[in-house]
Amino acid sequence: MSSLEVNAGAPVLVVSCSLNPASRSHTLAVAAGKALDALGAPHELLDLREWDLPICDGKACYDHPSIGPVTDKVAAAAAILIASPVYNYDLNAAVKNFVELTGQAWGEKPVGFLCAAGGERSYMSPIALANSLMFDFRCHIVPRYVYATKDDFTAARAPSAELAGRVRQLALAATELAAALRWVASRRNGRAGRGDERD
Numbered sequence: 001m002s003s004l005e006v007n008a009g010a011p012v013l014v015v016s017c018s019l020n021p022a023s024r025s026h027t028l029a030v031a032a033g034k035a036l037d038a039l040g041a042p043h044e045l046l047d048l049r050e051w052d053l054p055i056c057d058g059k060a061c062y063d064h065p066s067i068g069p070v071t072d073k074v075a076a077a078a079a080i081l082i083a084s085p086v087y088n089y090d091l092n093a094a095v096k097n098f099v100e101l102t103g104q105a106w107g108e109k110p111v112g113f114l115c116a117a118g119g120e121r122s123y124m125s126p127i128a129l130a131n132s133l134m135f136d137f138r139c140h141i142v143p144r145y146v147y148a149t150k151d152d153f154t155a156a157r158a159p160s161a162e163l164a165g166r167v168r169q170l171a172l173a174a175t176e177l178a179a180a181l182r183w184v185a186s187r188r189n190g191r192a193g194r195g196d197e198r199d
């Protein structure tokens with residue numbers, strides 16, 4: 001049975017990747033949780049500020065006591081939403097490190113992005129991580145993406161109504177993609193059960 005089928009009814013994991021205590025992308029992660037609540041979709045917030053994660057060295061880091069729990073959360077997720085700052089026309093180093101630490105647990109997951117940026121010109125910033133997730137782990141990238149700059153937030157740093165609407169659309173698209181992929185996986189398994197894998 002593929003991981004997609006095993007994950008039926010599992011939570012959407014929202015990973016908040018900014019390490020800034022006054023993070024705007026964190027408010028996007030919280031808004032995504034509210035949107036998933038409204039859809040009746042189980043979800044969990046993983047805030048990287050709350051985890052003592054080592055820098056990936058490809059070896060001893062995997063023995064760190066935080067690695068097992070966070071890897072289990074990724075593996076158990078029906079879909080993953082990455083809420084990240086834009087740094088240097090890319091996502092931040094913390095999310096790249098998180099992916100390096102949790103690796104194969106991302107296999108075949110639907111993954112969506114919500115980004116907070118300083119300006120409008122870094123719109124393509126998630127593309128490098130999206131590509132690596134597709135090539136390394138066969139992730140399915142949600143074909144909708146939330147990009148927000150300071151002007152999209154209220155003075156109290158909350159997402160504007162328009163931005164909250166875009167977050168809701170992403171949450172819906174992620175849950176729909178997860179459901180569609182589970183359906184595909186169940187058909188694949190049905191064919192395998194009938195010894196009929198080529199139809």
Ligand SMILES: Cc1cc2nc3c(=O)[nH]c(=O)nc-3n(C[C@H](O)[C@H](O)[C@H](O)COP(=O)(O)O)c2cc1C
Pocket residue numbers: 018019020022023024025026084085086087088089090116117118119120121122
């Ligand atoms: C080191 C660093 C690099 C940044 N690079 C970019 C960038 O390339 N493009 C951009 O639009 N904003 C850039 N910014 C601005 C951040 O994206 C912006 O402050 C955003 O709100 C950060 O997300 P956060 O509030 O969730 O931490 C950069 C900020 C920092 C600290």
